[in-house]
Amino acid sequence: MFIYINGEIVSKEQAAISPFDHGFLYGLGVFETFRIYNGHPFLLDDHLERLNRSLHALMIEKEFNRTETTELLQQLSQVNGWRHSYIRFNVSAGNGEIGLQTAAYEAPNVIVFQKPLQPPDGLLEKKGTWLATRRNSPELNERLKSHHYLNSIAGKREVGDDPSIEGIFLNETGNVAEGVVSNIFWVKERTLYTPAVAAGILNGVTRQYIMHRAREAGMEVKEGLFLPIEVKEADEVFFTNSIQEITAVSQIDGQRFPGKHGAWTNKLFSFYASDREILWSRQQN
Template sequence: MYISLNGKIVHKDEAMISPFDHGFLYGLGLFETFRVYEGHPFLLDDHLARLNRGMEALNIYGCFTRVEVKALLERLLDNNQYQNARIRMNVSAGIGEVGLKTTPYLSPNVMIFSSELQREVTKNEKKAVVLELPRNTPEGKERLKSHHFLNNILAKREIGNHPDIEGVFLTADGYLAEGVSSNLFWLAGGTLFTPAISTGILDGITRQFIIHVAGEIGWRVEEGHYTLQQALNAEEVFVTNSVQEICALTDFAGKRFPGYQGEYVNELHRLYQQYRRTLWSRTEVQEESL
């Protein structure tokens, strides 16, 4: 397998970075995970916008553009002979002396990994359990998709290596937050509910997309601080992320739900498949509304 390392395509066994990289020493790094469908990187603009905001927050120099990254992706996918792939784009702060650094990181290390996926996406279903481990609070003003993943790793250990189970965090105050690797949604009384960013969750790119699409088709959408019982009173429950897309829940904290037998989640799945072939981005929608 080949990866892209600082713009060069190298075999994975030849890829190296310095042990003095502060992404390794202090966890100063960010990543984005997204899918490529028939060569098309879906929601790329939104992933790059979040990555660029995170780099600014971590004092890492640089700003990625669609043209630049799409060219790198095309070369990488061509070398690996992939048309449909899972992409992880990783930015590590770069080399520095041992010790905490306050000046900008001017030479980050940029790595792009790919793994092949099937062309067709199945209608994924899972069960969800409530984690005993609470969601930690963001280390800054907002949660970044950063190298600081210990809370998620400990949560994954709590539920075990079961691909059909998702763990759901509660905040320290007992409100619903997010999944170990997903954002949480439920439908009740014709309204789509999801925990607000103020609970300390990651503002997932697929989360943003689902909120937009639901509004476009006339659904009422509410974000807020909700209890577990409020979600258990729902008609349908699902989680989202960029690789699994929409994953319907058949069981949440011991209560049965319809999964993909549900009307609403099926409609969202249909719309997702329709949109994923387009250049849609929330960034462009926001600019057009100004």
């Protein structure tokens, strides 16, 4: 497997960064994960918009655009020989002295990891479970997709290794937050509900796409602070992230839901399936 690192494509065995990278020493770094479908990086513009905003928040002086990023991804995909793949686009602060730095970081390390994926199939299904571990509060005004992953690791350890089960965090005040690696949605009649960013969640790119598409389909979309009982009373529940797409929920701690038979879940998934080899941004719709 080959990866991209600071302008070069090298084998994973050759890849290296300095131990003085402040992404390693202090967790100062952010990343995006997304899929390439048959050569097309789905919603790349939206991922880069969030990445650039996050880099600005961390005072890392780097910005990415579609043209250079697409060229990079095409080169990496060609070397690896993959048309369908997982991408982790990682930017860490770069090298510095030991100690907390207040000045901006001018030479970040850029690493792009790629893994092969099978061509997409139909709607997937998972079970959910409420976690005892609480979602921590964001360290800045809004949660970044950052190197600070201990809270998510704690949640994953609580759930265990079964990939068919997703843990669901409540935040520190007991409101529904998000999955360990996903955002959560539920449907009641023609209304789509999802926790607000103020609940301490990551504002997922797929999350934003789903809300946009749901409104186009005539659904009312409500973001807010919700208690678990409101999920338990739902007609349908599903998770979203950029790798697993839309994943239907068949049950949460034994309480059953329609899962992949849910009407609205299937309708939204059909939009996703028709868009994934075409869209650069949700705003194209």
